[in-house]
Amino acid sequence: MKLFFSLITxxxxxxxxxxxxxxxxxxxxxxxxxxxxxxxxxSLLNYTAPTLPAHYDATVLATSNQTNDNLMTNKGATxxxxxxxxxxxxxxxxxSCASCHAQSNGFVDQNRFSTGFAGGSTSAHAMRLGNIxxxxxxxxxWNKRATSIEDQATDPIQNDIEMGFDATHGGxxxxxxxxxxxxxxxxxxAWVYGDSAITQARIENALAQFERSxxxxxxxxxxxxxxxxxxxxxVNSNANFxxxxxxxxxxxxxxxxxxxxxxxxxxxxxxxxxxxCAGCHEPPTFALDRNSRSNGLDLNExxxxxxxxxxxxxxxxxxxxxxxxxxxEQVLAHYTSGIQAGTxxxxxxxxxxxxxxxQEQTDIVAFLKTLTDTSLNTDARFASPLIK
Numbered sequence: 001m002k003l004f005f006s007l008i009t010x011x012x013x014x015x016x017x018x019x020x021x022x023x024x025x026x027x028x029x030x031x032x033x034x035x036x037x038x039x040x041x042x043s044l045l046n047y048t049a050p051t052l053p054a055h056y057d058a059t060v061l062a063t064s065n066q067t068n069d070n071l072m073t074n075k076g077a078t079x080x081x082x083x084x085x086x087x088x089x090x091x092x093x094x095x096s097c098a099s100c101h102a103q104s105n106g107f108v109d110q111n112r113f114s115t116g117f118a119g120g121s122t123s124a125h126a127m128r129l130g131n132i133x134x135x136x137x138x139x140x141x142w143n144k145r146a147t148s149i150e151d152q153a154t155d156p157i158q159n160d161i162e163m164g165f166d167a168t169h170g171g172x173x174x175x176x177x178x179x180x181x182x183x184x185x186x187x188x189x190a191w192v193y194g195d196s197a198i199t200q201a202r203i204e205n206a207l208a209q210f211e212r213s214x215x216x217x218x219x220x221x222x223x224x225x226x227x228x229x230x231x232x233x234x235v236n237s238n239a240n241f242x243x244x245x246x247x248x249x250x251x252x253x254x255x256x257x258x259x260x261x262x263x264x265x266x267x268x269x270x271x272x273x274x275x276x277c278a279g280c281h282e283p284p285t286f287a288l289d290r291n292s293r294s295n296g297l298d299l300n301e302x303x304x305x306x307x308x309x310x311x312x313x314x315x316x317x318x319x320x321x322x323x324x325x326x327x328x329e330q331v332l333a334h335y336t337s338g339i340q341a342g343t344x345x346x347x348x349x350x351x352x353x354x355x356x357x358x359q360e361q362t363d364i365v366a367f368l369k370t371l372t373d374t375s376l377n378t379d380a381r382f383a384s385p386l387i388k
Contacts, residue, residue: 030191032183037082037385041191045381047077047213055229055236055284056217063285064133066212070150070205075192077381080210083203085384088182089157089175090117091164097156097207100126103382106373107214110317112326116161125323128316130216130376131309137290142305142321153207154200172200214382216285216311218375221245221264221367223254225284241268241283256370263367266360275335275354275364280346286310286371293346296339297324304344312376314369328368332361 033039066072083089087096100114100122101107107129113121124142132140138147146152157175160166165175176198179185186196193202224245231249232240245254246261256264267277280292287309294305297320305321319325325334337353339345356364376382 030184030187033187033191036182036184036388038387039078039082039385044074044078047074047209047381048072050213050215052215052217053222053226053229054234055222055226056215057234057236059236060134060284063136063287064212065135065138065149066133067148070208072209072212073192076206076209077213079188079192080206080208081382082184082188082385083207084210085386088178089163089165091169092117095163098384100156100162101129103379104377105317106130106312106315106377107382108312108316110315112318112323114162116159117164118161120161122161124321125316125318128308128312129211129214130311130373131285131287132214133212134285134287134309135290135306137288137306139306142307143303144306149208149211150201150204153204153211172203176200210382214376216309216371216373216376219311219373220254220256220370222284222373224250224256224370227251227254236284238268241278257366259363259366260370262360263363263365264370266356266364267367275356275360276348277364279348281307281310294342294344295335296342296345296349296351297321297334299340299342301340301342301344310368311371311373314372315377328365329361332356332364336361 028034030041033041070076084097084101087093087099089096095117100109102109109126112125113123114126115121127142132149137144140146140149140152141155146155154172156162157165158171160168165171170177179198185198189198189202190196192206225241227250228240228243228245229236232243242265244261245256245264246258247255250256266274267281268274268283270276270279280289281287282289288307292306294301294303307321313319314328317323317326319328319331325331335349335354336356339349339351339353341351345351
């Protein structure tokens with residue numbers, strides 16, 4: 001049940017505000033882009049005005065962390081798509097952003113840790129990227145060390161384990177020199193920005209536009225909730241989030257099972273009727289509440305961690321910032337009996353754990369699996385365009 005939402009420009013401005021470029025868009029004017037990619041520069045894929053369900057309304061789109069300094073354009077996101085999927089951005093041409101954030105898995109690496117350009121192992125589990133645009137806090141990465149998606153974008157490229165352009169290997173200056181010698185990048189930057197200068201800011205802006213376009217809105221939960229939203233005032237509210245998705249008004253293919261429905265109710269409702277999960281993981285995007293703190297993984301923890309949206313959480317393979325859990329069942333067990341004291345702990349999470357029966361844990365896991373969005377994982381806009 002998808003329809004075009006006319007206020008989409010609140011989130012995705014009309015084409016061409018920032019990355020306007022100059023001259024013709026003809027692919028023949030960019031022969032090396034045609035040689036190295038399958039991009040059709042005369043018929044761009046749609047990043048600025050995607051068709052979203054009606055519950056991605058003005059109130060939801062207004063939560064985007066996009067800034068006026070880097071507004072979404074089809075050209076900018078297209079360049080970001082190339083950058084994201086290009087292993088040549090690593091020191092030895094072996095790793096791209098997509099190597100650790102695989103589209104087919106919800107933009108995540110299902111291994112606990114990712115393997116870097118020289119065979120080394122990262123120390124954190126790769127984060128899912130779906131709905132990254134809707135985290136309203138000002139910091140990115142698990143440990144919040146980056147100030148924005150833009151700031152985050154080139155960090156893996158400069159990491160001595162991940163992609164290798166650290167200070168030892170010349171840093172971003174060496175990467176830019178490398179990109180200038182790759183014939184398709186001067187063409188792409190000229191197409192997007194009007195001149196062929198390759199800069200850190202332009203790389204970061206394009207990658208951030210591409211990542212913000214990774215919107216997850218076609219899970220089973222979305223399709224079922226769309227019916228409730230339309231039938232109850234076309235408004236996102238706690239009351240509507242609390243309504244059943246197991247009724248006969250929901251098409252059979254999207255109707256929740258008894259276990260999914262009970263898990264939904266437990267997730268959405270605050271104590272004592274529910275477990276209060278939605279207080280931190282906010283529907284309909286399931287992005288983290290900006291005021292959330294850590295979840296008591298370790299005794300006396302001092303680092304306040306953030307988490308990605310729960311969309312496609314089923315596909316993560318491993319869970320938590322260090323990937324210590326290998327199933328959603330283990331995650332629920334932690335919240336039931338493993339929450340430990342520490343200054344970083346969110347005070348909504350009681351030390352010791354949230355009282356949950358085994359069946360309640362099973363039901364919440366069933367609900368979390370309704371957040372899987374296979375459409376995002378197969379969307380051609382996010383596939384690698386590189387052919388050489």
